[in-house]
Amino acid sequence: MSGAAPSARRLVPGIRPGDLPGAFIVLGMAVLVVLGPSLSPLSATEFDPLHALEPPSLAFPFGTDEFGRDVFSRVLTGARPTLLLAMAAAALGVMLGTVTGLAAGYLRGAADETIMRIMDALMSFPGLILAMLVVVMLGPAPINVIAAIALVFWPRSARLVRSITVDLATREFIEAARSRGESRRFILFRELLPNVLPIIVVDFSLRVTSGILLAASLAYLGIGVTPPTPAWGLMVKDGQQFIEIAPWLVIYPCLAIALASIGTVLLGERLRHRLALPGGGRMR
Amino acid sequence: MQALGFILRRTLLLAVVLLVVSLLTFGIVNVLPGDVATAVLGDMATPEQAAALRERLGLDEPLAQRYLAWLTALLQGDFGTSLQHGQPIAPLLMGRLGNSAILGLLTLTIAAPLAVALGIVAALRPGGLLDRLIGAIAVGAYALPEYVIGLLAILAFSIWLPVLPGTSLMDPNENPLARPEALVLPVCVLITGMLAFISQITRASMIQVMASPYVRTAILKGVPFRRVVLKHALPNLLPPTITEIGMYLGYVIGGLVVVETLFSYAGLGQLVTNAVSYRDVPVIQATVLLVAAAYGIGNLLADVVALLLTPRLRA
Numbered sequence: 125m126s127g128a129a130p131s132a133r134r135l136v137p138g139i140r141p142g143d144l145p146g147a148f149i150v151l152g153m154a155v156l157v158v159l160g161p162s163l164s165p166l167s168a169t170e171f172d173p174l175h176a177l178e179p180p181s182l183a184f185p186f187g188t189d190e191f192g193r194d195v196f197s198r199v200l201t202g203a204r205p206t207l208l209l210a211m212a213a214a215a216l217g218v219m220l221g222t223v224t225g226l227a228a229g230y231l232r233g234a235a236d237e238t239i240m241r242i243m244d245a246l247m248s249f250p251g252l253i254l255a256m257l258v259v260v261m262l263g264p265a266p267i268n269v270i271a272a273i274a275l276v277f278w279p280r281s282a283r284l285v286r287s288i289t290v291d292l293a294t295r296e297f298i299e300a301a302r303s304r305g306e307s308r309r310f311i312l313f314r315e316l317l318p319n320v321l322p323i324i325v326v327d328f329s330l331r332v333t334s335g336i337l338l339a340a341s342l343a344y345l346g347i348g349v350t351p352p353t354p355a356w357g358l359m360v361k362d363g364q365q366f367i368e369i370a371p372w373l374v375i376y377p378c379l380a381i382a383l384a385s386i387g388t389v390l391l392g393e394r395l396r397h398r399l400a401l402p403g404g405g406r407m408r
Numbered sequence: 409m410q411a412l413g414f415i416l417r418r419t420l421l422l423a424v425v426l427l428v429v430s431l432l433t434f435g436i437v438n439v440l441p442g443d444v445a446t447a448v449l450g451d452m453a454t455p456e457q458a459a460a461l462r463e464r465l466g467l468d469e470p471l472a473q474r475y476l477a478w479l480t481a482l483l484q485g486d487f488g489t490s491l492q493h494g495q496p497i498a499p500l501l502m503g504r505l506g507n508s509a510i511l512g513l514l515t516l517t518i519a520a521p522l523a524v525a526l527g528i529v530a531a532l533r534p535g536g537l538l539d540r541l542i543g544a545i546a547v548g549a550y551a552l553p554e555y556v557i558g559l560l561a562i563l564a565f566s567i568w569l570p571v572l573p574g575t576s577l578m579d580p581n582e583n584p585l586a587r588p589e590a591l592v593l594p595v596c597v598l599i600t601g602m603l604a605f606i607s608q609i610t611r612a613s614m615i616q617v618m619a620s621p622y623v624r625t626a627i628l629k630g631v632p633f634r635r636v637v638l639k640h641a642l643p644n645l646l647p648p649t650i651t652e653i654g655m656y657l658g659y660v661i662g663g664l665v666v667v668e669t670l671f672s673y674a675g676l677g678q679l680v681t682n683a684v685s686y687r688d689v690p691v692i693q694a695t696v697l698l699v700a701a702a703y704g705i706g707n708l709l710a711d712v713v714a715l716l717l718t719p720r721l722r723a
Contacts, residue, residue: 245428249700252662253680257436257696260684337553341666344555345681360555364670367559367574368567375563378556385551393547 143394149387156203164197169352177370187372189363195372198354199380205355206343207384209266210335213273217335218328220274221281226312226320228282229289240286243279251276255338259348269348273338277331284327288320322399329392336385356381415712422708429700430482434475437693438467448491448687465690487694492686497694500679503581505698508664508675510584514595515660519602520653526603527610528637528645534615542607549604554666558597565593576673584673594671601663602656609652610645617641647714654710658703 161168166184172192180187186195228239246254258272292298293316301315343349343357351358356377363373445458445467453461462468469477481488487497530539549557566574576590584591617623618641626636665677672678676695683691 245425245432248425248429248704249432249696250658250661250703252665253696253699256665256680256684257433257692260687260689260692261436333551337551340553341555341662344553344666345669345684347681347684357553357555360559364559367562371563371567374559378559382552382556385553386548389547389551 143391146387146390146392146394149383150391153203153207153384153387156200157207160200160203164194164200166194166197168193168198168201168354177366179370180372186376187370189359189370189373190366195359195376198359199356199376202354202356202359202377202380203384205266205349205353206339206357206381207336209269209339210273211332213270213339214277214328214331214335216270216274217277218281218324218331220278221283221327222285222317222320222324224278225282225285226289226316229286230293230308230312230316232290232293236286239282243282246275246279247283251334252338252341255342256345256347259342264348264350266348269339269342272342272348273335276338277334281324281327281331284323285320288323289316292316292319326392326396326399329388329395333385333388333392336381336388340381340385411715414715418708418711422704425704426701429704430479430697431475433693433697433700434478437689438471438474448689482697488690490683490688490691492683492688492691497691500691501676501694501698504674504676504679505702507584507673508668508677511591511594511598511668511673511675512660512664514591515598515602516653518595519599520606522599523603523606524610524646524649526607527649528614528642530607531611531614531618532637534611539611542611546604546608549600554597554601554663555670557600558593558667558670561593561597574671576671578672578674582674590671594667594673597667597670598660598663602660605656605659606649606653610649613645613648614641617645643717647718650710650714650717654707654714657706657710661699661703 156163170193172188175184175188175192176190178184178188178192184194184196186199188194189198224239224243228236249257255269255272255276258275259268262268262271298311298315301311306315339348339355340357343355344361346358346361349355349358351362359377360374360381363370363377366373445453445461445465448461449457466474466477478488485498487501489495490497490500493500526542530542533539562574565572572592573587573590574593576584576587576594578584578587578590623636623641626640627633631640664675665680667673668675668677669681676699680692680695680699682688683695
């Protein structure tokens with residue numbers, strides 16, 4: 125039924141050479157998220173005072189920190205507490221945004237007004253500040269960081285999905301579904317959802333990038349993660365005091381963050397290109 | 409006249425937004441699971457300690473009453489008392505606000521024109537070498553968190569090549585402008601982040617403007633190209649770009665928090681991260697509110713400037 129919809133696009137046409145850099149980085153990061161801890165040659169958390177602050181060598185490719193922990197192992201293990209968090213938050217935020225955006229855009233009227241004014245209120249905080257406040261009040265735990273970041277993404281996704289839904293809702297295929305007597309739920313999720321899906325996919329890819337940046341920034345500020353968790357942002361924060369004598373403590377986790385977010389940006393750009401969506405360079 | 413009505417309506421809206429923001433801030437602090445006393449004392453606190461603190465902060469009063477009391481005090485300039493310093497928060501905030509404003513305004517005044525210029529240059533030949541170069545730098549600058557850029561800058565310019573101070577460590581009451589060299593790196597880091605976003609936004613709208621019939625007409629009738637760009641395209645490009653910059657202020661504020669922490673710069677951001685590690689909830693609550701208010705006011709100003717610059721409405 126939804127196949128008859130006017131703007132349905134295929135999500136995965138063939139792979140082109142330009143997709144590869146982003147895809148490879150993201151794939152590599154996914155492997156780290158799944159296998160990171162078991163790929164690590166040494167423990168990410170155990171102290172080894174005899175090897176404190178050693179520069180990179182064969183035994184410790186990224187050097188060691190002030191407790192003698194292997195930075196290489198910590199970077200590998202740290203993918204999970206950084207990237208998984210960002211992905212979960214992006215997924216949750218976009219999901220909430222999609223449902224509220226669809227509902228507001230299709231139902232209109234009082235429901236629309238109420239939902240969107242709440243979304244506006246959430247958007248009147250700078251993102252990092254809102255996430256910070258929520259995590260501080262909920263306490264430091266990964267699930268709370270996910271909830272806080274999702275709360276930042278929710279209104280932004282809802283706005284996007286609503287704006288498209290408002291337009292779609294006036295199309296003939298929706299009119300047809302309504303005259304067939306389809307239920308509201310059917311129209312929302314079987315007729316409208318498939319048509320906003322390409323936009324949701326692109327939105328999700330952008331949110332993953334922002335999620336990595338937000339999660340890494342929160343961790344860097346010491347919010348939401350507690351030592352000895354090897355989250356990349358926290359490693360940078362702790363390593364900063366040794367930057368003059370042991371720059372490897374900040375360089376490698378910084379590189380990991382950079383690589384992960386650049387990978388998602390590249391892949392996201394390709395996705396948007398592929399799905400031919402407007403708004404090049406829309407980085408929010 | 410039309411403009412005046414808009415400004416009035418927009419100011420009224422800001423008042424509503426501020427009220428909602430205060431309600432939300434208060435709500436997040438007081439209604440979310442996990443109560444203030446535990447947030448302040450940590451999990452190790454005994455029930456007696458928690459009860460004593462709740463008593464001291466007046467947490468046993470009904471919620472609505474507490475909100476109203478907090479709001480009335482706020483309107484009279486009383487932001488409460490810091491748990492960490494035992495001092496009233498308002499004077500603490502105001503000094504910091506000034507310092508953050510210096511950093512933020514310096515960044516805006518340099519970055520905004522520069523970013524718009526870069527965006528225009530990139531848009532003149534889309535897909536050209538310059539466009540791709542600017543685009544690549546923008547993606548890099550966008551994808552890196554401020555502290556990564558900042559730490560790399562510290563490594564490069566204050567450790568390997570010691571020309572600039574790697575920290576802006578200072579007394580909170582000191583005037584940051586007294587040591588301009590300590591401002592260079594923080595401002596540069598913030599500028600980098602802003603350039604990325606705004607240059608790409610500008611580029612996108614500039615490409616659109618350049619493709620519009622009136623610009624093509626101007627080119628075809630032989631108006632010099634420089635004049636087409638500066639006198640025909642730019643005036644129509646600026647208002648939407650300024651609105652975008654206004655919306656982007658939220659990210660600038662987030663960047664400020666991180667950069668101030670990174671360089672130990674005594675601004676609001678550093679105050680709030682400090683307050684977080686001491687679980688100084690009244691300070692956190694007050695700072696968040698102030699920051700959200702600054703964001704709202706910045707947005708309003710951007711909208712007003714955009715309106716005043718709109719050619720159609722200026723006549």
